[in-house]
Amino acid sequence: MVLIHLIFAALMFTSVSAASAETILLNGEDDWAPYSSATKDYKDLQGLAPDIIRAAFKSQGITVVFRPMPFTRCMKEVDLGRSLGCFDTLINAETQDRYLFHPTPLFKAEMYIYGKINSKPVTLIDLEGKKVGVTMGYTYPTSFIENKKILREVGPTEKSQMQKLASGRIDYAILWGLTGEKILKDNPNLMSKVKAVGKVSRDSLYINFSKKHKDGAKYAAIFEKGLKTIIENGTYKKIEADFQKSLN
Known part of the structure; x- marks a missing residue:
């Protein structure tokens, strides 16, 4: 009987974990190596930015799927609220009131x-x-x-x-x-x-989250929390070190 209860509890935990797992979609620059560029099959992104973003969201239990695209289109979809966010963006006179930004920079x-x-x-x-x-x-x-x-x-x-x-x-x-x-x-x-x-x-570079997307503010806040988490636990520093090695 005890064994049955343990198995039932394990199944319930697995079910809850699976149900609570999230996957989000983000647009990213396809031609900005070594910071962010499309993989050869054009199905994913590689570089410093996607590595940091993956790790930050993963720390909050969220999986990110990236859509590579030219930067102009990347930004346009966020402007229209069709996409949650785009990276990598400066905060300047043209963008500061146009998008939602996380306080901590993605990188410099x-x-x-x-x-x-x-x-x-x-x-x-x-x-x-x-x-x-x-x-x-x-x-x-x-x-x-x-x-x-x-x-x-x-x-x-x-x-x-x-x-x-x-x-x-x-x-x-x-x-x-x-x-x-x-x-x-x-x-x-x-x-x-x-x-x-x-x-x-x-x-400083950032993800610019959409003001028109219903989840823009939500995921900007989640990303900020995740970014701080990986900075504090050393993951961010390791990603930076691996990135520097890849440049040699």
């Missing part, structure tokens, strides 16, 4: 100015009056987007900015540092023509 990254191989060091002020490549739909620091004297040349990808820079179609390009380094490493022909010539800023 550095943004650089790239120029021709013979260029001298420059700052944002030096870009005034120059044609500067930016990527369609990407978020940039307020100091950059509010300087109307900088002539922006919009392109589909960060790699396309490098290509236009190398061919002389633009004067400079703004790229995230590790992404720029990877593009140059993977394309020796560009490395001989383009280099980083200045630093724009070091910025």
Whole structure:
């Protein structure tokens, strides 16, 4: 009889656990290696951001399924409330009132100015009056987007900015540092023509949760709790360490 009760209790526990398990869907940038990029079969995401997000939600008993897509579409679906959230996003003058954000940053990254191989060091002020490549739909620091004297040349990808820079179609390009380094490493022909010539800023990146989605606020709060949990228990530090190893 005792054995029967134990088996019944175990089955009940399994049933409750299965019933309480959650799976959510998030949009993610498909072409921003090494931070976030689509796998070869385009069915999942890989990189620092999805690793952190998976771990944070897992700590709260939630499984995340990622949908890779171009960043412009990623943001548009969140704007319309069709998707719960998109990553990775800056909080700036254009986004701060448009989305729901978790207080603790997902991670921090550095943004650089790239120029021709013979260029001298420059700052944002030096870009005034120059044609500067930016990527369609990407978020940039307020100091950059509010300087109307900088002539922006919009392109589909960060790699396309490098290509236009190398061919002389633009004067400079703004790229995230590790992404720029990877593009140059993977394309020796560009490395001989383009280099980083200045630093724009070091910025915090976030998941932007939808204000129009019924669960936006709920999962923004859950993610914040999960992010704090993995920071406190050491999981976050291990993910960072593994990420740094993968860059070598």
